Amino acid sequence: MTVLRHDTSNEPALIEGDTGLILSHRDLADQGRAWSARLGRSRTLLFLVCRNDVFSAVAYVGAIEGGHVVALVDGHASTASIAGIVTAYRPAWIAGAIGLGAELAANSVPVTSIEVLDGGELVETGYNSANDLHPDLAVLLATSGTTGSRKFVRLSARNIHSNARSIAEFLGLTPDERAITCLPFHYSFGLSVVNSHLLAGASVVLTTASVLEERFWRAFQDYGCSSLAGVPFTFQVLERVGFRTMDLPSLRTLQQAGGALDRGLAELYTGYMAGRGGQMFVMYGQTEATARIAYVPPDRMPAKLGSAGIAIPGGHLRIDADPDVGPSEPATGEIVYEGPNVMMGYGSGADDLGRPDELHGVLRTGDIGYLDEDGFLFIVGRSKRIAKVFGLRLNLDEVETRLRQSGPAAVMAGQDAIWGFCEFGTDETLAAVASELARDFRIHHSTVRLKRVEMLPTTSAGKIDYQQVERWIVD
Amino acid sequence: MTDSERFDDAMRSVLVLPADMDLSGVAYGETEMWDSVAHMQLVLAVEEVFGITLDPDDVVDMSSYASAKRVLRDRHGLALDG
Numbered sequence: 001m002t003v004l005r006h007d008t009s010n011e012p013a014l015i016e017g018d019t020g021l022i023l024s025h026r027d028l029a030d031q032g033r034a035w036s037a038r039l040g041r042s043r044t045l046l047f048l049v050c051r052n053d054v055f056s057a058v059a060y061v062g063a064i065e066g067g068h069v070v071a072l073v074d075g076h077a078s079t080a081s082i083a084g085i086v087t088a089y090r091p092a093w094i095a096g097a098i099g100l101g102a103e104l105a106a107n108s109v110p111v112t113s114i115e116v117l118d119g120g121e122l123v124e125t126g127y128n129s130a131n132d133l134h135p136d137l138a139v140l141l142a143t144s145g146t147t148g149s150r151k152f153v154r155l156s157a158r159n160i161h162s163n164a165r166s167i168a169e170f171l172g173l174t175p176d177e178r179a180i181t182c183l184p185f186h187y188s189f190g191l192s193v194v195n196s197h198l199l200a201g202a203s204v205v206l207t208t209a210s211v212l213e214e215r216f217w218r219a220f221q222d223y224g225c226s227s228l229a230g231v232p233f234t235f236q237v238l239e240r241v242g243f244r245t246m247d248l249p250s251l252r253t254l255q256q257a258g259g260a261l262d263r264g265l266a267e268l269y270t271g272y273m274a275g276r277g278g279q280m281f282v283m284y285g286q287t288e289a290t291a292r293i294a295y296v297p298p299d300r301m302p303a304k305l306g307s308a309g310i311a312i313p314g315g316h317l318r319i320d321a322d323p324d325v326g327p328s329e330p331a332t333g334e335i336v337y338e339g340p341n342v343m344m345g346y347g348s349g350a351d352d353l354g355r356p357d358e359l360h361g362v363l364r365t366g367d368i369g370y371l372d373e374d375g376f377l378f379i380v381g382r383s384k385r386i387a388k389v390f391g392l393r394l395n396l397d398e399v400e401t402r403l404r405q406s407g408p409a410a411v412m413a414g415q416d417a418i419w420g421f422c423e424f425g426t427d428e429t430l431a432a433v434a435s436e437l438a439r440d441f442r443i444h445h446s447t448v449r450l451k452r453v454e455m456l457p458t459t460s461a462g463k464i465d466y467q468q469v470e471r472w473i474v475d
Numbered sequence: 476m477t478d479s480e481r482f483d484d485a486m487r488s489v490l491v492l493p494a495d496m497d498l499s500g501v502a503y504g505e506t507e508m509w510d511s512v513a514h515m516q517l518v519l520a521v522e523e524v525f526g527i528t529l530d531p532d533d534v535v536d537m538s539s540y541a542s543a544k545r546v547l548r549d550r551h552g553l554a555l556d557g
Contacts, residue, residue, distance in 0.1 A: 212503070212511050213538070214535055233512070240518065241534050242531025245531070435491055438491075443512070444508075444512040445491050
């Protein structure tokens, strides 16, 4: 079993906040088996166009526990971009909201049948993906917040299970714990909350509401939630909606990951949780490591404020010191993580799904950092070509490729925005291009800044000289 | 410019809505661009344009064009119609 260990428990596993539907661990196991059976006896590929609801969670659990392969796709993505990914991966099955099958058929996906189920539908396609799936492959997760991106991380059942187990261990999860989803299910951090809680015999409240909505907090109170997980942006919002003055007696734990939290907020929330006898976990991870890589034990706060923490149980962190990127004392360089949760590799289409584990448990994160004398990780730089805008990971190369459809351009990340320098356009036309870009990548238009330049600087090898380009960014 | 016009301008600018679009049905989570990031931008824009500070209840209650106008009119004394 990958995430279900308490399949005879009659305690709640999933609670749908929007409808009040409750599934016990036993119900989830039973319904999961029925789901798996729908997909047939031989291993197959299911594309799950997810929302934070019971339908999506049962389909996910059913597929992986049944030994199938499931790809998680953002349910808010446009049908055209979902159809694009589907065409690249050729899944035999697609599950999602009612109406999805008809929309995909209108976007050239060969839909052969549509079965309407409780809360969604299962679509069969004319593709046959059974033969080329590697035996270890279990889950495919998108590498960035970019909708329409075909680059996925290939994860094995062992990746999912080991990371969920480590997380449950360092969080000290017991069957009494109850998380509420405030992150999307298709996002590795959001998925890790579900996986770790199910594995521990605990429960998860699924809601489509955000922390900005009253019904989110009503669900939190009605179902006695004990924890909340968020990215840095979530904490900015929590502060604006008066989270620290809310009456939430069941709250015990906060989890934060998905980018560096502003030091002031980290201090405030760590102190707030400690003051009410709870805990705040500051963590670091990557989708390439299933989700979690490191965490700061709450009893080391506030002394270790600013740190990304120590390796999760079963994992190991080291620094590949490089005098070109930082000082030698403490030794600074690329952060390398080793553990059973390191992905098998990337994939960008059906042909990649038969490939074996290519990383052998060693992940070069692309992030730059050092370990202090107690072995706590401090990150000093994130990989330049992956940007985080309000907690959303964006692959800058993908943004650049999209922008280059309009002409020569270079894309880099600033503090809170993506900057594109273009050898074309006027203020007016670039504003229109920025809006389109923002829509395609599902980021707010104010976080895309396009500037006209005469000529993009190049290196001697003829490539864009990003070090020169970076000087144009005005934060 | 009246308060109503300034509010409509802020709304259109944050949510990238065309100048001729009817705003009355615009709502958080329903209008495509109005997600949580846009909501926080809208809160900051309203605070800046009107020189006011919105409290947590205001931030949560401004969940549609109509309810945002109600919050700003009833709790902050802005001259907003509708």
